[in-house]
Amino acid sequence: MTDVLILGGTGWLGGRVATAWLDAGASVTCLARGGRDAPYGARLVRADRTAPGAYDEVRTRDWDEVVDVSSRAAHVAAAADALRENARHLTYVSSVSVYARDDEPGADEHAALADPVDPADPGADGDYAGQKSAAEDAVRAAFGHRGAIVRPGLIVGPGDPTDRFGYWPARFALAGAEPVLVPDEPDARVQVIDVDDLAAFIVAIGRAGFTGAVNTVGDSVPLGEVLRLAREASGHTGHFAVASPEALLAHGVGYWAGPRSLPLWLPAEATGFATRSNATYRLLGGALRPLDETMARTLVDEQARGLDRARAAGLTRGEEIELIAALRV
Numbered sequence: 654m655t656d657v658l659i660l661g662g663t664g665w666l667g668g669r670v671a672t673a674w675l676d677a678g679a680s681v682t683c684l685a686r687g688g689r690d691a692p693y694g695a696r697l698v699r700a701d702r703t704a705p706g707a708y709d710e711v712r713t714r715d716w717d718e719v720v721d722v723s724s725r726a727a728h729v730a731a732a733a734d735a736l737r738e739n740a741r742h743l744t745y746v747s748s749v750s751v752y753a754r755d756d757e758p759g760a761d762e763h764a765a766l767a768d769p770v771d772p773a774d775p776g777a778d779g780d781y782a783g784q785k786s787a788a789e790d791a792v793r794a795a796f797g798h799r800g801a802i803v804r805p806g807l808i809v810g811p812g813d814p815t816d817r818f819g820y821w822p823a824r825f826a827l828a829g830a831e832p833v834l835v836p837d838e839p840d841a842r843v844q845v846i847d848v849d850d851l852a853a854f855i856v857a858i859g860r861a862g863f864t865g866a867v868n869t870v871g872d873s874v875p876l877g878e879v880l881r882l883a884r885e886a887s888g889h890t891g892h893f894a895v896a897s898p899e900a901l902l903a904h905g906v907g908y909w910a911g912p913r914s915l916p917l918w919l920p921a922e923a924t925g926f927a928t929r930s931n932a933t934y935r936l937l938g939g940a941l942r943p944l945d946e947t948m949a950r951t952l953v954d955e956q957a958r959g960l961d962r963a964r965a966a967g968l969t970r971g972e973e974i975e976l977i978a979a980l981r982v
Contacts, residue, residue, distance in 0.1 A: 655679040657859070658711055658740070660721040660732055663689040663697070665812050666746065667722045669852040671695050674718075677856055684711055702728040708735035718859040719743040726772035726787035733795035742862050744801045744855055745792045749868060751785040751804060755923045761930040762804070762866045789866070801863045803855060806870040806929065807917075810848040810947055811954035817909070817916040818845060820967035821880060822948055823955035826887035827970055832894040833884075834973050834982070836901060836918045841876035843917050844927040847947045854939045863937065871941050873928045876917060879944070886948045894982040904976055910966045 657674045661667035662683025672692045674681050683691040684707075687699035700707045702723070712735050719740045723729050729745065736743070753765040769787035770777035777783060792800045809818035824833055851869055858867075880893070898921070907914035919926055931939070961970060968976070 655717045655860070656715065657681045657718045657720070658716045658736075659683045659695075660702070660719065660723060660728075661685055662695065662720075663687075663691055664722070665814055666808060666848060666851070667720075668692050669812075669848050670720055670722070670855050673849070673852040673856045674859075677860070679718075682711065684708070702731070708732060712736060712739060714739065716740045717742070720746070720855060720859065721788075721792075722746040723788070724748075724781065724784055725778075726770060726784045726791065729788035730772050730791035730795075733791050737795040740796075740799075742799050742801070742859060743792060743796045744803065744859050745788060746855070747785045747789055747802050747804045747866075748781075749804050749806045749870060749926070749929055750782050751789065752782075752925075752929075755926040757925040758928040759930050760925055760928075762868055762933060798864045799862070801858050802866040803851075803858070803869045804866060805846055805851055806868075806927070807843075807845045808848050808851060809845045809951065811950050812848070813951070813954075814965065815910065816965040816967060819951050819955045820916040820964065821883035822886050822952040823960045824967070824970075824973075825884045825889035826952060826956065827960040828889060828891050830889075831891045831974075832977055832982075833889065833891060834894045834896060834915070834968070834977055834980075835880055836876075836915055837895045837897045838876060838918060838921070840921070841917075841919060842873045842927040843876050843879045844870050844873045844929065845944075845947070846871045847942050847950075850940050850942055854934070854937075857938065867933045867937060867939075868929050868931055869934050869939065870929050870931045871944070872931065874944065879917065879948075882945050882948045883952075886945065886952050894977045894980070896976075896980045896982050900980055901976075904979060906968070906976065912966070913968055913972060914966055915968070916966045 662671040681695040691697040767782035770783035
């Protein structure tokens with residue numbers, strides 16, 4: 654039986670990866686602080702990764718595969734060092750945010766990375782790109798030809814805690830026959846990957862012992878296509894209230910994520926962020942389910958969680974109605 658250690662495994666992506674490995678017949682152990690349960694069938698080892706001896710219980714046995722999803726370089730470096738002698742292979746989940754530039758359409762895995770932070774510097778905690786870059790360095794140093802690095806873009810699907818992709822099917826469903834505010838950005842692009850496609854790929858490269866880095870991203874599609882699919886999935890019959898980027902910004906509407914934003918909308922100059930090459934992912938057999946399928950799955954999840962719930966990203970419906978009136982769109 655394949656013995657798999659998930660460093661994490663109780664959150665969204667980590668939990669999906671643990672479940673995918675369980676479905677593949679593996680024996681799965683999750684190392685986490687224990688605030689949430691591990692997936693059914695997995696063993697939970699409670700440990701604080703900031704504490705000395707965090708890996709003592711798991712470094713005494715051999716592992717066929719280790720998966721680390723942390724965004725803290727210090728955690729990744731400590732784990733890689735502790736497990737380098739008793740793990741056959743490690744897969745680290747990085748991010749396309751690790752790249753130094755977002756203005757190169759079609760860039761592949763050879764693009765320059767952000768400067769790595771010093772993992773011991775507490776002042777670098779907010780440097781997400783630098784943390785991921787340093788974490789990748791730590792994996793390469795400890796595991797070399799036994800390490801894989803996956804770089805997802807926007808991960809979407811049921812259970813997404815970021816509320817970005819799900820904002821659109823939820824908003825169209827909530828609006829019904831009323832208008833929905835959208836940005837007038839015809840050249841904007843979106844690039845997503847379904848969480849279960851990503852989890853399946855992480856399992857596949859772990860089993861194969863793949864070495865190297867790969868952008869685990871979907872095909873780049875126009876933002877307008879995503880909005881159309883969200884509208885169709887929800888049965889929305891109102892109109893698009895289209896507003897210029899200048900007007901939206903002037904009224905305090907933000908890009909991409911967070912409160913009072915229009916999720917997935919990017920600045921015009923970020924031409925490379927949602928257009929990265931996924932050729933390596935495709936070559937390695939990575940699956941991409943149809944976007945309308947992911948949209949439908951996401952809408953069902955949004956309906957179950959509540960269309961009008963407080964969200965981590967997007968406008969409230971009240972804010973949106975006020976903006977439509979103020980912008981006269």
